[in-house]
Amino acid sequence: MTAVIMDGVAVSKEVRGRLAARVAALVAKGVRPGLAVMLVGDNPASRVYVRNKVKACAEAGIHSVMDEYPADTSAADVLARIRALNADPSIHGILVQLPLPPHIDVDDVLAAIAPEKDVDGFHVESLGALMAGKPGFQPCTPHGVMEILDHYQVPLAGRNAVVVGRSNIVGKPMALMLLGRDATVTICTSKTRDLAAHTRAADIVVVAVGRPRLLTGDMVKPGAVVVDVGINRDADGKLVGDVDFDSVKEVSGFVTPVPGGVGPMTITMLLANAVTSAERAAAAG
Ligand code: NDP
Numbered sequence: 004m005t006a007v008i009m010d011g012v013a014v015s016k017e018v019r020g021r022l023a024a025r026v027a028a029l030v031a032k033g034v035r036p037g038l039a040v041m042l043v044g045d046n047p048a049s050r051v052y053v054r055n056k057v058k059a060c061a062e063a064g065i066h067s068v069m070d071e072y073p074a075d076t077s078a079a080d081v082l083a084r085i086r087a088l089n090a091d092p093s094i095h096g097i098l099v100q101l102p103l104p105p106h107i108d109v110d111d112v113l114a115a116i117a118p119e120k121d122v123d124g125f126h127v128e129s130l131g132a133l134m135a136g137k138p139g140f141q142p143c144t145p146h147g148v149m150e151i152l153d154h155y156q157v158p159l160a161g162r163n164a165v166v167v168g169r170s171n172i173v174g175k176p177m178a179l180m181l182l183g184r185d186a187t188v189t190i191c192t193s194k195t196r197d198l199a200a201h202t203r204a205a206d207i208v209v210v211a212v213g214r215p216r217l218l219t220g221d222m223v224k225p226g227a228v229v230v231d232v233g234i235n236r237d238a239d240g241k242l243v244g245d246v247d248f249d250s251v252k253e254v255s256g257f258v259t260p261v262p263g264g265v266g267p268m269t270i271t272m273l274l275a276n277a278v279t280s281a282e283r284a285a286a287a288g
Contacts (some may be wrong), residue, residue, distance in 0.1 A: 015267040036281035043073035089117040095280035096122030122276035146178035147268025160185035181256035210245040220250030
């Protein structure tokens with residue numbers, strides 16, 4: 004059997020098409036969605052991510068402001084800028100690119116962002132809302148995974164889902180989102196004994212670990228749905244996921260590729276959260 008390849012580029016295009024209509028409706032009411040992106044330091048990968056986000060905003064008709072700060076900027080200056088953005092009515096979303104330089108406490112920075120502008124969904128209030136099933140902003144990567152699963156009409160209720168990885172930005176919110184859709188969810192970590200026994204019992208496997216080709220075909224139930232969140236370079240410098248795509252695609256029913264799977268959805272869901280935030284602000288008058 005060869006799996007259906009779940010195309011994140013195509014799903015992303017479709018979601019962005021729907022967003023364009025929502026942006027147009029806001030603009031007709033005199034509201035242009037606005038996103039502020041803050042980059043502290045000179046991490047080259049972060050710089051690329053931030054530029055891609057700003058470019059995606061421009062393509063979607065979202066106003067964006069990009070603030071670049073040197074690595075030795077004080078935490079107080081970063082917090083002061085966040086407070087100014089919290090109070091700026093033209094800004095509906097605030098994103099601080101991670102990682103931050105070590106002298107800046109990431110928890111303090113995330114806590115300073117007004118929850119109603121927390122479009123990354125990393126504020127504890129956003130994570131709490133997700134856990135309690137209340138409206139808030141969902142972290143973009145797992146939210147993008149849900150969009151892919153829905154696009155391919157993957158049934159979730161009553162299915163066994165295994166999430167490999169428990170980070171606050173991917174694994175844990177992913178598990179909560181699947182649970183919220185009535186999947187029976189298992190979370191595996193580096194401490195899990197016999198990972199393969201868990202993944203082989205799963206109808207849906209989401210891998211978010213950061214280890215090249217960790218999940219191989221022999222660890223997957225025939226016909227299962229496999230989602231690869233990982234972004235890694237292998238020993239040859241090739242961009243690969245956490246899933247051994249070649250062996251898994253021969254066993255699974257559906258699989259996401261890397262690149263071209265979950266990656267494109269992350270920025271798209273950031274845009275979606277920014278538009279949602281602008282809609283909420285417009286509705287609140
Ligand atoms: P973290 O390093 O924060 O978390 C990794 C998780 O994997 C931890 O919970 C860890 O367990 C677990 N783990 C490590 N080794 C194993 C193992 N052998 N078996 C089972 N679990 C294991 O990573 P992130 O969640 O931030 O990112 C995961 C991957 O996803 C990375 O490759 C990252 O680049 C990618 N990513 C991709 C995004 C996208 O847009 N596509 C966005 C965000 C991340 P423990 O907690 O016990 O240490």
